[in-house]
Amino acid sequence: MSADPMTELDAAALDEVRELDPDDSKGVLGSIITTYLTTSSDLMAKLQEAARSDDAAEAMRASHTLKSSSGFLGATAFADLCREIEHLSRAGDLAAVRPQIAAAVAAHPRLCAALKELIRQPAAA
Numbered sequence: 001m002s003a004d005p006m007t008e009l010d011a012a013a014l015d016e017v018r019e020l021d022p023d024d025s026k027g028v029l030g031s032i033i034t035t036y037l038t039t040s041s042d043l044m045a046k047l048q049e050a051a052r053s054d055d056a057a058e059a060m061r062a063s064h065t066l067k068s069s070s071g072f073l074g075a076t077a078f079a080d081l082c083r084e085i086e087h088l089s090r091a092g093d094l095a096a097v098r099p100q101i102a103a104a105v106a107a108h109p110r111l112c113a114a115l116k117e118l119i120r121q122p123a124a125a
Helices: 011-018 028-052 056-072 076-090 094-120
Strands: none
Touching (some): 011 028, 011 056, 028 056, 028 094, 056 076, 076 094
């Protein structure tokens, strides 16, 4: 178990992804993680820009997508943070959402590092 909740990955969620390619012959998990790394970085940039430009609608869209994709990969704490950002953005409370966005910006690289480590590990036999 990781000391950083933002880097903890739910094993059950990851197992569900692995079931899509049980023998890892197609590299599905690695492919999904690689796509996540790229798209989540783009979404984080959109989230930061939304905070700078007071664009609650864009913050809501970006955080919604981050919530879903992070949850799919078992990044539950990060998905919960994105859910909170989405909720506050939907309410138009950008003053309250900025610290949450800052927390997500700080956590995202740590989460990405944990996901990269996961795809470097050999597949379980």
